[in-house]
Amino acid sequence: MGRLPALALLIGTLAVSTAPPLILLAGVQPFALAAWRLLAVGLILLPFAAGPLARDLKQLKGRECLWLLASGVMYGLHFGLFNLAFSHTSKESVVVLLGVQPLMAAGIGAIWLKEELTRRMLLASAIAIAGLTIFVWHDYTFEASHLVGDALVLACGLAIVLSYSAGRRLRPRMSLLGYLAVLYWVGGLTCLSIALATGNRLWGYTNEQWMWLGLAVLIPTLVGHSLFHYVVKYVPVFYVNLTILGEPILSLVIMYLLRNEYAVFRDSTLTTLQLIGGSLLLLGVVFGIWKRRPKPLEVLA
Numbered sequence: 001m002g003r004l005p006a007l008a009l010l011i012g013t014l015a016v017s018t019a020p021p022l023i024l025l026a027g028v029q030p031f032a033l034a035a036w037r038l039l040a041v042g043l044i045l046l047p048f049a050a051g052p053l054a055r056d057l058k059q060l061k062g063r064e065c066l067w068l069l070a071s072g073v074m075y076g077l078h079f080g081l082f083n084l085a086f087s088h089t090s091k092e093s094v095v096v097l098l099g100v101q102p103l104m105a106a107g108i109g110a111i112w113l114k115e116e117l118t119r120r121m122l123l124a125s126a127i128a129i130a131g132l133t134i135f136v137w138h139d140y141t142f143e144a145s146h147l148v149g150d151a152l153v154l155a156c157g158l159a160i161v162l163s164y165s166a167g168r169r170l171r172p173r174m175s176l177l178g179y180l181a182v183l184y185w186v187g188g189l190t191c192l193s194i195a196l197a198t199g200n201r202l203w204g205y206t207n208e209q210w211m212w213l214g215l216a217v218l219i220p221t222l223v224g225h226s227l228f229h230y231v232v233k234y235v236p237v238f239y240v241n242l243t244i245l246g247e248p249i250l251s252l253v254i255m256y257l258l259r260n261e262y263a264v265f266r267d268s269t270l271t272t273l274q275l276i277g278g279s280l281l282l283l284g285v286v287f288g289i290w291k292r293r294p295k296p297l298e299v300l301a
Contacts, residue, residue, distance in 0.1 A: 002234065005230075005231045005234045005235055006289065008227045008228075008230055008231050009227070009228075009231055009239075009240070009243045009289070011223070011224075011227055012223070012224045012225070012226075012227035012228045012231070012243075013224070013243050013244065013246045013247060013250070014224075014250065015219050015220050015223040015224030015227070016220045016224035016225060016228075016244070016247050017220075017224075017246070017247045017249075017250035017251045017254065018215070018216075018219045018220050018224075018251070018254065019216060019219075019220035019221075019224070019247070019251070020086075020247075020248070020251040020255070021251060021254050021255050021258065021265070022212050022213075022215050022216040022219070022220065023083060023086070023216065024086075024255075024264045024265070025212040025262060025264060026205075026209050026212035026213045026216060027209055027212075028201075028205065028209060028213055029195070029200040029201055030080055030081075030083035030084040030087070030200065031080040031083070031084070031191045031192075031194045031195035031198060031200045032191075032195045032200035032201060032202050033079075033083050033213070033216070034076065034079035034080040034083055034187075034188075034191035034195075035188050035189075035191040035192040035195050035200075035202070036202075036213055036217065037079060037188075037213075037216055037217050037221045038075075038076060038079060038184045038185075038187045038188030038191060038221070039184070039185070039188035039189070039192065040217040040221075041180075041184045041188075041217060041221050041222045041226075042181060042184035042185040042188055044222060045177060045180055045181050045184065046181065048177055049175075049177040049178055049180065049181035050181075052175035052177045052178040053175075053177070053178035053181050053182065055175070055178070056173070056174040056175055056178035056179070057178075059173065060170075060173060060174070064169070064170060064173065067166045067169060067170060068166070068170055068174075068179075068182055068186075069182075069186055070162075070166060071162075071163045071166035071167055071170065071182075071183060071186075072163075072182055072183050072184075072185070072186025072187045072190070073186060073187065073190050074159040074160070074162045074163040074166070075159070075160070075163040075183050075184075075186070075187040076186065076187030076188060076189070076190035076191045077155075077156070077159045077187075077190065077191075078156045078157075078159040078160040078163065079156075079187065079191060080156075080190075080191045080194060080195075081152050081153075081155050081156035081159065082152075082153075082156040084152055085149050085150075085152040085153045085156060086149075087149070088146065088148050088149030088152060089146040089148075089149025089150050089152070089153065094149075094153050094248065097150055097153040097154055097157070098132070098153065098157060098244075098245060098247075098248055099125075099128065099129040099132045099133075099245060100154060100157060101157040101160070101161060101241045101244065101245070102121075102124075102125050102128070102238055102241040102242040102244075102245065103125055104157060104158055104161045104241070105161045105164070105165075105236075105237040105238040105240070105241040105242075106121050106122075106125070106238045108161055108162065108165050108237070109165065109168075109236050109237045109238050112165055113165060113168055113169070113236070113237070115236040115237070115238070116236075120287075120288065121238055121242075121288065123287070124242060124284050124285070124287050124288030124289075125242065125284070125288070126284070127280060127281075127283060127284030127287060128242065128245050128280075128281045128284030128285055128288070129284075130277075130280055130281075130284070131249075131277045131278065131279070131280030131281030131282070131283070131284055132245065132248075132249075132277065132281055133277070134273060134274075134276055134277030134280060135249060135252075135273075135274050135277030135278050135281065136274075136277070137273060137277070160241075161237060161241060163183070164228070164229075164232050164237045164240055164241070165237050167179065167183075167229055167232045167233075168232050168233070168236070168237055171229070171232060171233035172233060176226075176229070176230055176233075179229065180226055180229060183229065228240055228244070235289075238288075239288060239289050242284075242285055242288045242289065243285055243289065245281060245284075245285060246281065246282060246285055249277075249278040249281055249282070252268065252270070252274075253270065253278070255268040256268040256269065256270040
């Protein structure tokens with residue numbers, strides 16, 4: 001993998017790993033939180049993206065415009081469903097089920113994008129999923145009451161894979177700023193509509209909640225997710241989603257380090273077994289992306 005995409009993946013993963021701790025600290029309802037995160041970034045980018053987006057839209061075909069809208073909707077659903085899943089299942093279940101995401105990406109990439117499915121991909125996924133399983137082995141228990149939350153985790157994983165896959169098609173035809181502007185605005189408006197329909201509260205938060213929400217806008221959203229959308233132009237969607245598996249591990253480490261500072265993290269643990277599992281997962285990620293050269297997807301005729 002080229003140095004710039006690899007560096008972007010590294011910084012992006014570190015940035016998005018702050019999302020779960022910030023979500024818990026903010027204490028904002030799921031779709032309201034997602035709407036604020038996406039629309040705030042959309043507003044930040046708007047002055048810089050308006051010109052590039054106008055030029056991009058002139059050269060897109062009808063079906064590409066539909067892909068663009070669908071990518072934004074899927075992106076917004078990912079944010080909202082991920083936030084919602086935390087209130088319906090355990091964080092250990094979230095960690096384990098996220099391991100399915102790169103396999104989804106490999107399958108969709110092979111079928112829709114004609115991306116090569118290699119033994120290296122499958123082996124890297126197996127190593128990473130084994131690491132995830134070891135990481136949560138001590139705390140994980142199957143509970144029928146968590147099935148809805150588990151389904152939400154799988155749904156949000158599928159939504160982001162579909163969004164990245166559409167982006168893989170569109171990014172060679174669009175500027176980064178133009179693509180991001182549509183993604184954040186369409187995704188944000190999707191979440192805003194659901195927040196209003198379900199009665200999520202959009203206002204009336206404490207100053208501390210606004211602070212955590214602001215950090216969630218800037219670090220994992222503006223920096224982290226934007227970098228992933230930059231990278232998806234150069235590497236198959238499988239590798240982006242494989243790298244994202246490092247997020248829950250790093251997030252739980254952050255929560256453990258802050259357990260004495262914030263009551264919401266008080267029960268966080270970091271055992272020797274978790275360290276072994278986390279190390280194995282990171283090994284799988286490194287094995288999967290090592291020495292890959294960036295290769296933009298060819299533009300459709």
